[in-house]
Amino acid sequence: MKILVCMKQVPQKDAPLKLNETATWIREDVSYEVNEPDAYALEEALRQKEKHGGEVVVITSGPARAQQVLREALAKGADRAIHLEDNAFVGLDAFNTARAFAAAIKDEQFDLIFTGLQSDDYGYAQVGVILAELLGWPHATIIMQIEKTDAGIKVKRELEAGFFQFVDMPLPAVLTIQSGINKLRYATLIGIKNAKNKPLRKVALADVQSAIGNNLQMIEKLYIPQKTKNTEFIEGPPAEVAKKLVEKLRNELRVL
Template sequence: MNILVCIKQVPDMESKFKVNGEGNWYDSAGLAWRMNEYDEYAVEQAVQLKEQAGGDLTVLCIGPERVKETMKKALAMGCDRGVHVADDDSYKKDPFSIASIIAEHAKTKSYDVIFTGLQSQDRGSAQVGVLTAESLGIPSVTTIVGFEFANGTITVKRELEGGVKAVVKLPVPALVTCQLGLNTPRYPTLPNIMKVKKKELITVAVADLLKESALEETQALYFPEKKGGGLVLEGDIGEMADKLIKILKEKTAVLA
């Protein structure tokens, strides 16, 4: 079994954000970085599949030099090797460009299963996984919350609106995007952290993989405009009703 899991390094969502000097993304200075939450479920499921079926598990991440630290966590969780696609401007690339990079890497590697997170916490497009599968000409299933593999067939549960779950079967090779609830990601143990030093972590220039330019780019990024707070009415029901009617008359065209 040849497995690929794609991860992204994102800032901790509790960080204090500010817009960068170019005005098109957040300023990365002073931020704490971590693995994208949805990708942690992808890594855990990929490791579980390797443990079940055997084989080889590669983790891929696109970004600047600092993403290697996040890749080391994936290696400590059980990935066998890492492929770092060096790109200081990865944040400027649209989902199609990111998917094209992954597909270009994967097209000659004969991966049986590719795992990605549902979406990234900073961009949230939820497009990279399915665009990668489309570029490779393989089937994909999104938002999975259950995963089984037997006899060359993947059986997954998808989370739909209203809490409904759909069961889908598909043959390998295939790609799945992973959602909250799929599993509980493991904590890397100290022995496995120490083993990371001996695992292969190669760096590939993004120019060697990206053959097409971006289809879109972020023109501007800004914080939402601040609005006034809500008004809390107190008193008995009759008093609050009178107050509400008065406010509606003053603020809107509602007539008594």
């Protein structure tokens, strides 16, 4: 099976975020990491390849820093990578990001495309489903299990409130992968060494410009959310904090 994994670089979970001058995005001088659900998507692709053979290709869009995500994926076992490299990709909406990906892979023939179920920055949860529509492929979202069948694949979808559903579907298809579908592996030293020699194809904005259009939605203003609750911060050395907390638990929350 030939599998493409769409990956994204996002700010680290506990990175302090600052707004840019126009308050439309964050300042870029933060630490980045791979979007967590995408790491599970990559792991699942590697496991499918180990079972059925084939190839795992990883793709991302973003400035030079985003290449780190691809390097890590290559070190974990992906065979090659595609980097849509330009700062402008950061500001594309989900529709345009999917259109740019579709243009970048137009000469490839994948059996499956995986994405994480959503990104930790925008959190739109849309690129995978839009990509399926653009390619004319079927899709399924929030996937917790994938089995190859004679006619295609059988996937387990997570529904709400502890419900699940198996879905049979033909290939090629797009799947959005839920965190926790598998156990992540670490890159090995030999893997990191080998990654340096694996192919990484760069795609410039100009190469896909004709496929994308104006964004259909725009962030007018980004801001720190207004607090809805009157939070009391408890300060001091740990022993004192513990005493004060117990007093709150007893006298205000009345649970002791």
